[in-house]
Amino acid sequence: MVSVTVRYPPQLREITGKNEERVELSQGATLEDLFKMLSERYGEAFRGYVFDTEGNVKENLLILLNGRSLDKHKELFGMTLGQEDILAILSPLSGG
Numbered sequence: 001m002v003s004v005t006v007r008y009p010p011q012l013r014e015i016t017g018k019n020e021e022r023v024e025l026s027q028g029a030t031l032e033d034l035f036k037m038l039s040e041r042y043g044e045a046f047r048g049y050v051f052d053t054e055g056n057v058k059e060n061l062l063i064l065l066n067g068r069s070l071d072k073h074k075e076l077f078g079m080t081l082g083q084e085d086i087l088a089i090l091s092p093l094s095g096g
Contacts, residue, residue: 002027004034004081009091015045025081031065032077034087050089062090 007020025033035057039047052058063070065079066086081087 001025002029002081002083002085005084005086006034006038007086007088009089011091012046012049012089015042015049029081030077031063031070031079031081031087034081035077060091064088064090 002025004023004025005020006023008016008018013019023034023037025037035050039050050057050061057063064087067088070079
């Protein structure tokens with residue numbers, strides 16, 4: 001098993017009811033597996049916030065794995081998660 005911490009932006013906190021959570025996944029699980037699990041757990045509201053109509057992670061979200069920004073198209077879903085990884089889903093910043 002792999003234990004991963006997921007940190008949520010304010011909008012996802014309203015959906016999940018959590019600032020962050022630890023998720024247990026099987027060894028060799030990918031980010032795609034994690035996102036599928038979270039989508040199943042939190043339903044349509046989560047999917048609508050994270051994914052576009054084609055099932056891709058929305059361009060305006062920033063996804064960090066252990067503080068490193070991931071290119072959603074090239075590396076996101078295929079990455080294997082490791083023990084104690086930290087995934088942060090960051091919402092877009094609004095300018096003023």
